Amino acid sequence: MHSIGRILKSISILLGVAAVSTGAFASDQPTKNIAVQMYTLRNVGTVNEQFAMAHDAGFKSVELVGTQDLSSHEMNRLLKLYDLNVMAAHVQLTELQSNLDKVVAFNKAIHNRIIIMPWLDSSIRPTNKQGWQALGKELDRIGAKLKKHNMTLAYHNHDFEMKKFDGKTALEVMLNAAKNGNVKLEMDAAWVSRGGQDPVAMLHRLAGHVITIHVKDNSGIGTHDDERNFTVAGQGLLSWNDILLSAKAVGVKWFVVEHDLPKDPRSVITQANQFLQENL
Structure with missing residues (x-):
């Protein structure tokens, strides 16, 4: 009996060590x-090649452009x-207005819940103002x-929504005209800045609205001119440490790497992912 007890105790200790080791490994992921x-x-070949590049850069999640011209079956296979x-x-307004049932069906099939x-x-x-x-x-x-x-429906901004009407940006006018529960925001910080806003x-003015944020930086005129003057977050003009702190403080749920015209997409998304992994 005593020997059986010692054996069980040894197994328990070994299992405990394994659990700790597994937990430590998981925490590093x-x-x-x-x-x-x-x-x-x-501009990177096929969708297959694009997903392969995203995977190789260390991403586990993607934000689609519509259906990427794939069926839900083929999308799920590649995912x-x-x-x-x-x-x-991302789904265009005309598609949401004319084919909402189709949009819903496709995104349910691929287990996506944010449009x-x-x-x-x-x-x-x-x-x-009335138009907004x-x-x-x-x-x-x-x-x-x-x-x-x-x-959930969200809106992605550029710079033109930063125009003001009676002291409020067009973006705020638009969001205030909708119920907060029905329309959220994917804030593109670089475009907010290009529109003259901080x-x-x-982020703090629209706390409760912003659920995702596009992460890229402005480089200024004279640098990266052939990339629409965008660069990797943390390598440009914006204070991304402050932006990330504020985004987390107001409940932003997703941080989405984007670049409008990268010359070297692989390098851009790899560096951007590393920046977020180190700074979030």
Whole structure:
């Protein structure tokens, strides 16, 4: 009996050591909510090659551009192949207005629950306060429908939403016209700055609205001119340490690497992922 007790105790100790070792290993793995926007990799061959590059750069999550011209079956096959999951998808306003059921079906099939309206063409872009309020109400209507499917609608800004009407940016006017639960924000900090606003101050003014943030930097005129003057976060003009602290403080859930026109996409996303892993 005593020998059996000693054996059981030894097994218990060994299991305990194994559990501690496993826990230590797990804690060293990337667990932060970091993703890459696939628009960054649009010029890298096929979607297969793009996902492979995202995987090799250390990403576990991606933000899609629409359906990437794939069926949900093929999307799931590639996601599984490269050990990736979809945290959000960019979908144009016209698609949300005319094919919402199709959008919902595709994104449910790939287990995505965040839909982001990424861009307003100049032909449909509001030019006054009333227009931005009307857009907010339209997005609220769409967001309410998505909410019934346990999905979230968000809006991605550029610089033109920083124009002010009666002391409020167009972005704020639009979001205030919608219910907070129906329309969230994916803040692009670099574009906020290019629009003349402070990303840190904007994050705090819109606390509760911002659920994701696009992570890239402005380089200024004269550097990276052939890359639309964008660069990797932490290598440009923005105070990314302050931005990240504020983003976490106001409840931002996802940090999404993006670059509008990278000459070397592999290097850009690898460096950006490393920056976030070290600074989040």
